[in-house]
Amino acid sequence: MDDLARLEELLLQKQGLVIINSHEEQRVLSMLDRFALLNGRYVTTWSVTGGLCEGSTRKPVYNTDQIPDALRHILTSPDNSVYVFFDAHHFLADPTVIRLLKDLLALDSGRMLVMIAPEIELPGDLKKIAAVLEPKLPSKERVFQILKEEAAKWADRSGQKVSGSRESISLLTQHLSGLTESDVRKLCRMSIHDDGAITAADIGRVLRHKHQMMESAELLTLETNVPKLEEIGGLNRLKQWLGIRREVFIDPANSPGLPSPKGVLLLGVQGAGKSLAAKCVAGSWRLPLFRLDFGQLYGKYHGESETNLRNALNIAQTIAPCVLWMDEIEKGLATDAGDGDGGVSRRMLATLLTWMNERKEPVFIVATANDITSLPPELMRKGRFDEIFFVDLPDDAARRQIVSIHLVKRRLEPALFDLGRLAELTTGYSGAEIEQAIVAAGYAAHADRRPLRQSDVENAITGTQPLSVVMAEQISALRTWASSRTVPAN
Missing domain, CATH: 1.10.8 (Helicase, Ruva Protein; domain 3)
Known part of the structure; x- marks a missing residue:
């Protein structure tokens, strides 16, 4: 049933007051004009700047700029009008306005009152005697x-x-x-x-x-710097997994019988490339990537954090198809908070799990986490995510690829460098650490006013300690845990 048919059904049922929540005033007014034409009525509009304006010519009725005066005029007017009020919600706290509306609706005269505004919150007196119409978004x-x-x-x-x-x-x-x-x-x-x-x-x-x-769009960050797949080194198994599922997610109508991919959880060593892997999903599927930062959702009032999360998830559904990146998800849903945060983390988790189970729109979740022990077991249950990938430090082949990518980014020819030697020297380095070594080498060469050389990169690599050395015990424990519970991303 289209919007006009739904509106006609409400009005012809003698539903005296119809609330239409919409930003599209002119589209709704055109719809009401069509209804009036088809049903032998005419439309009278009201606004605070113009008062009542009658018929197709919108002839003004004097001394009706104030809404109580307009309602008193309607009480003595013919019954065959559809009275359309713009922005009347600003006046619904006035007891005089409420009383006049109730008097009008009690007459059962056939007059039709319609209020149009982006969002109308009715007082309790009117909720039971009004119908609400939310125009459908176009298919x-x-x-x-x-x-x-x-x-x-x-x-x-x-x-x-x-x-x-x-x-x-x-x-x-x-x-x-x-x-x-x-x-x-x-x-x-x-x-x-x-x-x-x-x-x-x-x-x-x-x-x-x-x-x-989007309202409350500040709750989600649109990531505009999404690399192409060929600009990302390693992660071969994740790339293959994404390639197999891309068509099903992008065009489910041509993939009957296959459920649409829901999302992945990326665990791994800090700095190993989980953020890049999240971007890899959006780059592979050519979809927009939105980052949800749980730290931005927390509010100081009771229930505010859950409301912010619901609003953010609703925005993602509206923008779909998209990839929703939940960065460092353990910080927002940590189980070790107990009741120390007033139960906010538990309520946030419940809100998220409900949405994950019920969503119909194509929103692919990429959740990243550093500390698996902090994640609630409910989130890890089979079926929440399609797969749990472990993003480890890059292997030899991936490091060669990463070095080559970052040299090309700086307009350097990889063939002029010994990539095998650089890959060997960067054993235990993350992709981010390899990039920073090349950046540091570039600074050294620039200071000497000469082109970047192999020795510059080697010196930069050997002059720093990677995180795999600094946090050897923690990384070893994480690898041991992940070895039997996750799928390697590379």
């Missing part, structure tokens, strides 16, 4: 139709057809889902306007705008 089919309409308009103006690959158009349609129709139309125009083409750059811009449009 993917409707989003695609809007995109075609805007492309046709651009073609009419420019005399040229809009270009774009099938994959770009499909991705744009996916990422426009979850927005209102007016926002979809606005972002379609933005994507097409400058060059008449739909490209990967347009998809990135749409994602940034979509994120900004």
Whole structure:
């Protein structure tokens, strides 16, 4: 049932007061005009700036700028109007307004009152006598139709057809889902306007705008610096796992009988590349990556932290399809907090587990953790995640690849370096430590006003101690625990 049919059903049931929670005033007003035309009625609008305005011409009714005066006027007016109030929720704390509304609704006269605002919280007196309508967001089919309409308009103006690959158009349609129709139309125009083409750059811009449009968007961070798969060294088994499941997640309609991938938990040595592995998922699947920092969710009032978590998860669902990176998840859900935090950690865990079980939208979770002993057993239960990967320090082949990647990033030719020797020297080093050694070597060469040499990198490597030496006991214990409980990421 579409929005017009749902609205018509409510109004024709003589539901005297209908609340429509929507930002799209003009779209809802057009819908009400269509309803009135089909049912022999006319629409009268009210706003604080214009008072009552009657009929299709919106003829003003004088001395109705104040909502009590407008309601008194309606009490003595014909019964065949649909009265539409904009922003009336600002006045619902006034007992006079509540009394007048109750008097109007008690008449059972057939007058129809509609209030439109982004979010209306009714006082208890009105909750039982009002119906609430939440307009549905456009389906993917409707989003695609809007995109075609805007492309046709651009073609009419420019005399040229809009270009774009099938994959770009499909991705744009996916990422426009979850927005209102007016926002979809606005972002379609933005994507097409400058060059008449739909490209990967347009998809990135749409994602940034979509994120900004979300209420409480500050709870999630859009990670824009997501590397391509070939820019990530090692993690071969994780890359293979992702490659096998990409199509099922991206296009479940063409994968009947296969459940959509839910997520992975990445455990590992600090600095070994779990964050990079999280980015690897988004890079591999060409999806937006949003980082959830539990530290930002905690509030000082009772229930505020759980509300923030629910809001963040709702944003992720609205933005879907996407990858949701829960960074250092043990810090937000640690079991050793007990009741020392007032039970907040337990309530946060319950909120997260409920959402993980019930979500329908394509949100792929990548949770990272350093300390497995702090994670609650409920989170580790089979089925919460598709797989638990252990991100260890890179092996010899991965280190060669990492050295090569970071040399290329600095416009250096890997063939001019002895990669085997550098890989040997960096045994026990994390990818981040290898990168920092190359950066330090670059500083040394720059200070001497000469190109970077093999010896610079070797000196930088041997001049520092890796974390695997500094924290040898902890890393050994973690590896022992992970050996029989997780899948190696590399």
